[in-house]
Amino acid sequence: MFLINCPYCGPREESEFHPAGEAHLKRPANPEKLSDIEWADYLFMRQNTKGILLERWVHRHGCRRWFNVARDTRTNKVLHVYQMGDSPPTQLKHIKP
Amino acid sequence: MYLCGLLEPVPCGLSDTMLSKSMQKYSIYALLRNALNFHENWHRAWRSPAPKPEYDVIIVGGGGHGLATAYYLAKEHGITNIAVLEKGWIGGGNTGRNTTIIRSNYLWDESAAMYEKSLQLFEGLSQELNFNIMFSQRGVMNLAHSLSDMRELKRRVNAIRLNGIDSEILTTIQIKELLPIINTSPQSRYPILGASLQKRAGIARHDAVAWGYARGADSHGVDIIQNCEVTGMLRKGGCITGVETTKGIIQAPKIGIVAAGHTSVLAAMAGIRLPLNSYPLQAMVSEPIKPIHPCVVMSNAVHVYVSQSDKGEMVLGAGIDGYHSYTQRGSFHVVEGQLGALCELFPIFSRLRLVRQWGGIVDISPDASPILSKTPIKGFYINGGWGTGGFKATPGSGWSFAHTIARDEPHELNAPFTLDRFVSGALIDEHGAAAVAH
Numbered sequence: 001m002f003l004i005n006c007p008y009c010g011p012r013e014e015s016e017f018h019p020a021g022e023a024h025l026k027r028p029a030n031p032e033k034l035s036d037i038e039w040a041d042y043l044f045m046r047q048n049t050k051g052i053l054l055e056r057w058v059h060r061h062g063c064r065r066w067f068n069v070a071r072d073t074r075t076n077k078v079l080h081v082y083q084m085g086d087s088p089p090t091q092l093k094h095i096k097p
Numbered sequence: 098m099y100l101c102g103l104l105e106p107v108p109c110g111l112s113d114t115m116l117s118k119s120m121q122k123y124s125i126y127a128l129l130r131n132a133l134n135f136h137e138n139w140h141r142a143w144r145s146p147a148p149k150p151e152y153d154v155i156i157v158g159g160g161g162h163g164l165a166t167a168y169y170l171a172k173e174h175g176i177t178n179i180a181v182l183e184k185g186w187i188g189g190g191n192t193g194r195n196t197t198i199i200r201s202n203y204l205w206d207e208s209a210a211m212y213e214k215s216l217q218l219f220e221g222l223s224q225e226l227n228f229n230i231m232f233s234q235r236g237v238m239n240l241a242h243s244l245s246d247m248r249e250l251k252r253r254v255n256a257i258r259l260n261g262i263d264s265e266i267l268t269t270i271q272i273k274e275l276l277p278i279i280n281t282s283p284q285s286r287y288p289i290l291g292a293s294l295q296k297r298a299g300i301a302r303h304d305a306v307a308w309g310y311a312r313g314a315d316s317h318g319v320d321i322i323q324n325c326e327v328t329g330m331l332r333k334g335g336c337i338t339g340v341e342t343t344k345g346i347i348q349a350p351k352i353g354i355v356a357a358g359h360t361s362v363l364a365a366m367a368g369i370r371l372p373l374n375s376y377p378l379q380a381m382v383s384e385p386i387k388p389i390h391p392c393v394v395m396s397n398a399v400h401v402y403v404s405q406s407d408k409g410e411m412v413l414g415a416g417i418d419g420y421h422s423y424t425q426r427g428s429f430h431v432v433e434g435q436l437g438a439l440c441e442l443f444p445i446f447s448r449l450r451l452v453r454q455w456g457g458i459v460d461i462s463p464d465a466s467p468i469l470s471k472t473p474i475k476g477f478y479i480n481g482g483w484g485t486g487g488f489k490a491t492p493g494s495g496w497s498f499a500h501t502i503a504r505d506e507p508h509e510l511n512a513p514f515t516l517d518r519f520v521s522g523a524l525i526d527e528h529g530a531a532a533v534a535h
């Protein structure tokens with residue numbers, strides 16, 4: 001169990017939230033032009049990062065809003081919380097995964 | 098200390114190479130003979146060699162699946178110049194952390210064939226390996242708590258029987274007769290409408306499976322190298338050529354990744370993306386009590402699975418946590434939810450004390466089926482995605498993966514489980530079988 005700092009409600013227990021996997025996946029701009037291999041990559045292939053993962057969470061039993069989290073998957077430590085649409089914090093890139 | 102000079106003292110300093118050639122056969126006579134000299138002359142079950150600079154095949158990951166792969170490569174395909182590289186100790190991953198449920202009652206033909214092959218190999222494994230894996234075919238029961246559960250269960254039982262695998266439906270009364278401690282009251286929060294039962298299913302001792310395969314592989318000359326973490330892959334053009342490890346560079350034209358929760362991490366070292374996500378899965382055991390629970394019970398709907406070990410402990414499995422993690426521990430609320438459901442199903446357990454709780458990292462694929470496959474890199478093979486339910490598949494997985502590596506093509510058993518299925522769309526959707534971890 002860990003705490004997540006909801007950008008709208010403040011720190012709450014993890015069990016109030018629901019994780020939704022890797023963030024910043026780009027929807028294909030021209031879906032009709034995609035090959036099967038490209039579709040497979042978009043739909044199924046994931047980084048499954050061991051280290052700092054950028055992921056989406058929703059405050060399901062709270063404000064019900066979505067946001068992004070940077071979490072170290074080796075320790076579960078939440079390093080940063082930022083809003084949907086914002087780009088990931090640049091300083092995190094310098095932390096060695 | 099030797100018994101009054103009656104027995105020849107065996108030199109303790111037997112070299113590692115000598116040991117592999119002369120595997121001690123375990124038997125009642127060996128036990129008696131060794132009792133006479135206070136059990137001081139048992140040989141080590143496998144050597145601990147230093148890695149050679151080059152092998153024919155390197156297996157990354159010394160869990161049950163990796164060790165079984167090495168064993169069958171040596172035994173079935175005559176390839177013995179093999180190293181199994183394990184970053185910790187063998188069987189210390191999910192092999193030594195699972196709740197050991199073994200069954201083959203899977204819905205789809207492809208899975209049924211794979212898991213049934215494994216179950217059949219399990220049936221002869223203690224003899225085959227000359228190592229007691231304590232396989233106990235005590236039956237696995239899957240509970241239905243609602244009408245739709247019951248319909249789904251019947252459909253499964255029919256499909257499973259059509260594949261020639263034993264499976265039957267039990268009524269609530271039959272369940273209560275078999276398992277008097279279960280709460281079948283209609284007022285219960287999870288009323289029990291019926292169950293399916295596979296009688297040939299059961300449990301085995303998990304580390305014995307790893308140790309038995311390790312000893313068997315070692316006796317064929319396979320080098321099992323522990324405390325050796327693979328940190329990089331070496332490639333030349335489209336071919337794999339070796340690995341970087343904490344014990345230096347080791348070369349091989351063929352490399353098999355059998356690393357469960359770390360499959361993606363190792364594949365990424367060779368530039369391959371996989372459809373896997375790693376999650377924590379927890380389990381726990383209670384204090385030992387008298388025998389009261391004769392079979393294995395699973396309830397997909399409430400995420401409970403329970404059996405009683407030969408020591409008398411209740412072995413309890415929980416569900417996975419929802420987030421990715423490599424921490425080998427999960428969240429408390431998952432355990433809390435699981436134990437709440439358990440006490441509702443078995444009120445007698447409410448006074449049990451838990452003695453240990455732990456987590457493993459399971460690699461889940463989009464269709465909850467494994468990946469046993471060649472890859473776009475020549476000589477680079479992947480065996481992963483077993484997620485929450487691969488212990489039961491240890492023998493069949495090793496057996497078919499050995500074929501894949503030796504012949505450079507899948508056996509018909511694992512041909513449906515290639516990476517290509519995520520491109521072609523021929524998924525093997527076993528979410529129903531794996532709605533709960535097992």
Ligand SMILES: Cc1cc2nc3c(=O)[nH]c(=O)nc-3n(C[C@H](O)[C@H](O)[C@H](O)COP(=O)(O)OP(=O)(O)OC[C@H]3O[C@@H](n4cnc5c(N)ncnc54)[C@H](O)[C@@H]3O)c2cc1C
Pocket residue numbers: 157158159160161162163182183184185186187188189190191192193194195196197198199325326327328355356357358359363378379380414456457458459483484485486487488489490534535
């Ligand atoms: C709590 C729990 C309960 C489960 N219950 C059941 C059950 O009841 N029935 C069932 O069928 N299945 C169950 N499973 C699933 C089952 O445990 C696994 O599918 C199976 O054991 C996987 O075996 P393996 O040999 O592939 O993996 P592991 O035993 O995990 O072996 C992989 C090995 O790779 C090593 N490794 C990783 N990275 C590296 C590296 N870079 N270099 C060298 N070595 C590396 C690891 O240290 C590890 O020892 C359960 C799992 C868990 C966690």
Ligand SMILES: [Zn+2]
Pocket residue numbers: 006007008009010059062063064065
């Ligand atoms: Zn909120």
